[in-house]
Amino acid sequence: MKNLIFLLLCIVICCSRDNDTETDNTSQLPAETQTGANTFGCLVNGKLFYPRDGSFSTAGSANAVTWWGDTSEGSNLYRELDVNNFKDGKPINNFWMHLQDIPTKGTGEYIWMDSNFKHGIDGLMQNYVYVKAFDYNTSTWKWYTSYENSGKTIITKYGGQPIVSGTFSGKLRSADGKETIEIIDGRFDINTATIGNQNFP
Template sequence: MRKMILLFIIVLSSCVNDDDGTSSPLPELTFEGKNTFGCTIDGVNFLPRESGFNLNDPIPELTSQYVFINLDAPNGYWFSIFADNEVLSQSITIERILSDMPLTERVYTFGNQEHGVLNADYQTIGDIVTNEYGNDFRRWTNYATTNQTAGELNIIKLDQDKQILSGTFWFDCVDPEGNIVKIRNGRFDVKYKNYY
C-alpha cells in the first residue's frame, strides 16, 4: 500500500507544470505554423502553459480559427487566437468578427470598426474568495480593448493552403475600473482550423 501511495504522489507531482512561462524566452518570430504564441504583459513574459492537473481539459492552451460563417445573419469572416496559461490562470484572446472582407497580409488597428470588429482581451482569475453568504468563488477580471485604447495586429503570413497564420501584435486593454494593462512584443505562428 505504501508503494502505491508513493507511486501516486510521484505521478501526480510529475503532472504539475513548474514552468509558468514567465521566465522562458518569447518564441522566435517564425512563419511555418509551429503553433507558438508569446507576448509581455506589463513587462512580464506570457506563454501558453497547461497546469497538468486536469487531464481531461477540453480547452487546449493555444487554438486558432479562421473561417467564413454563413448563418442567417450576420454573415462574415471570423478569425481568433486563444492563448491560455493555466498555471497563472491568465488568458489572451484576439479576434476579428463580422467582417465582410477576408484577412490579408497587412496591419489592422484595434478599435477600428471598418470591415468588421477587431478586439482583444486579457483575463485573469484570482484566488478563491468567500462572499457574505459563505459561498466560495474565484474572482476574475477582464481587460478589453476599446475604441479609446491603442493597438495593432500585423498579419505577416497567411497561407490558406497550409492553414498558417503568422504575425505580431500589441495592444492596451482596460478593466471596468479603468486600470490599463499593456500587452507588448506579441508574436504568433499558428495552424488554424477553417471550420466552426
C-alpha cells in the same frame, strides 16, 4: 556617509535586477517565425505570458491554444486566437483576439477596437483583444479590453496554407476603466492543421 553609499548601492542592485528580469522575459519569447511553429508569446506589463497546458481551465476550450471562427460565405467572417495558461494563470489566465474579415483581408494591420468581453458570434464585428486575469491579492477575477486605436495586430502570413503568423502590441483597460495594462512584443506562428494536438507544458 557610509549608510548613504550603502543605500545607493542597494538601489542600483535592485534596479539592475528588475532590468535583468525584463530582459530575461524578452529573451524567453519565441522567435518571430512564419513556419507554423505553433508558438505564442507576449509580455503583459513586462511579465511573460505564453500558453500552458494544465487543469486551471475556467472557460472556453480545453486546449491551451485554439484558432477558430466563421469563414462561411455570406456570414460574419472572422477568426479568433484563444490562448490560455491553464497551469497557474499568471500573469493572465485567458487571452482572446478577434480578427474581423481576416478570411477576405488576409495579411496587413488590424487596429484594435472595443470589445463586449465576449467572443465568437456573441462578440462585436470588429477587431479586439480582451483578457481575463485572477487577482491573487483580492481573490477576484479582472477583465481587460482593448479600446479604439489602443493597439494593433499585424498579420504577416495568412492564406493559401494552414499557417497564420503575426505580431501584436497595445493597451487594455479594465472593465471599470480604472486600470490599464500594456501588452508588448506579442508574436504568434500557428499551424492551424496541427495546433489542436500541440502540447504546451
